[in-house]
Amino acid sequence: MSEAARTVEALLFLSPDPLSVAELAQAAQLGEPQVREALATLAERYPAGERGIVLRELAGGHTFASDPASEDAARRLLSRPRTATLSPAQAETLAIVAYLQPVSRPEITRIRGVSTDSATITLLERGLIEEAGRSEFGAVLFRTSTLFLKLFGLGSLDQLPDVSQWDPTPEEQTQLRERLLRAGDARGGNAAPPGADAPDEPAESLARTGD
Amino acid sequence: MSEAARTVEALLFLSPDPLSVAELAQAAQLGEPQVREALATLAERYPAGERGIVLRELAGGHTFASDPASEDAARRLLSRPRTATLSPAQAETLAIVAYLQPVSRPEITRIRGVSTDSATITLLERGLIEEAGRSEFGAVLFRTSTLFLKLFGLGSLDQLPDVSQWDPTPEEQTQLRERLLRAGDARGGNAAPPGADAPDEPAESLARTGD
């Protein structure tokens, strides 16, 4: 296979969208006739009905696609049920939102001690938490959703389990939020640099402990 | 090409992650020996160095990747570098996580002797490491991700060389030990427990340069 054909093959493989001859020529730094020749070579290499990958010419240009004959297998692969269990990071984030809501991301990060962006995004995508306005410092606040109550079989937030049975120091009378922040700080939760979670709100937690 | 090979080819093309033989067998509804045979056929069809697409064995599975020879064209097309290189701090942190996982941030800091927070955050953001629960002391533990194996060309963690291969020879270690002991002797009294005033004057020589 010529170098031109190899390059065009790699480009078609990587591109999520169909590529025109002009686009291919520009990226590969080839003349359009060379690109056309490369595409002809590839058409021979990927004859319709014989390979799992087919070369298609669509309105926008050329693209690779999977062979329609493999669609059943592809569906089985891609629709594997996503595991319903929460990762430890997601479970912690969800628990913090559930018990402290509304709560901001910097506060979650401070309690957990690590950046919580991806867990928060996943929980948002799965509809377990939702935005609940902004704090006085401009950070997005989160609360749990109706779907959350449904999935956890709760009639209302009052039915969240009493934490005291898992509380390592149940005799402490201080507010839950304050204690979580204190434990987070003790674990080094303040280690996240400013900017890791926008915006930093050092005073907010203090302000809110009075709630 | 057999139907099994076509199906496996289509699945590898569609899947964003490397697929194990078991996953392929389940989706394609084939036996594992058939899948292995199909993979062997594909390996012949995509001989290294001759095609724009190469079949790789990475992160415990198989996946297609572009041929590195097409990198310049790919960068022009996708206008995005593949992966930024690692800073020394990031590489060291990643190495510690790779070899000692699951490992906590305080432990990494202890081994490196300097702050590891920003390196850890960057590695998390780039998806090279991920959370793996908490230690008994409540510190978040980290492990390397599938993406790490994929990007570093590793089939599994077992392919990392034994870390002791970089240790100094026993003779060098003996020398080091002796040097440390001598240094300890030179410091003398400073090794004494607090409370007992040290008989020696370790700082004197330093202080006297100010005369």
Added chain:
Amino acid sequence: MSVATLDLDLDVFSGPFDLLLTLILREEVDLLELSLADVVLAYLDHLEARDELDLETTTEFIVLLAALLELKSKLMLAGEHEDELIDMEPEQAAEELLARMLDARRYRAAAGHLRELLAAEHGVRFREAPPPAHLRRTQLEPEEASQDPTALGQAIGRLLALPPTISLRHIAIPRVSVAERLGHLRRLLARGASFTFDEAVRGADRMTVAVTLFALLELYKRGEVDWRQSESFGEIDIGAPGRLAQNGTPWGNGTHPGAGAHSGNGTPPAQRLAAVAP
């Protein structure tokens, strides 16, 4: 310029050196996270920029840095058990330090290996196009009450757990500030009579002794105090300028009190400073 005002711009700290020291003593900056090599480099840059070697401040710097180095190495040796390092014999400490050095060396080499691996994969890209929508079957609605709320309570319980304090407590650092010791010395000076260093630190722990010495140096620099040591191992007399009982140079027999001569209890002040790290 004194070392105290040396301006630092480090990963974990930016500001004058004396503030850094204060923050370390108050445990607001983690010494483990501080690259002391960077502090040295900053000082060398500073020396180079000034193009002159001031032995006095350089000495001060070296003594302080030695104390920090020792403190840091002890911190790095400290295990989860606070008493561990206090009980450590020199041989044991050397073994432990060697193990740490090997660890650091090992993973630095492993890091090099990883960088090579990554470089070898240069140009290898993976397809990132999402699979076509028609092949992604719609996700099944998750079942009602399929999740256990106790998992949330447990997570909160774990987050409430305080880690065991691996603090600097075993280094026995009381929270004493230079400012506080400056105030103490000034109060003593204000009484008019001269006094000895031992009197100034009577009953104080080693850290307070060290910080008091630091404060004394500071007062001397500002011209607020004179001090004198009439003989090696002798008392250090301290008084307001010109108010010391004896005549002669403030250095007595020429020995700088901070430079290795011994004060009353047999511990030279410089050593006390170094002994900040027990």
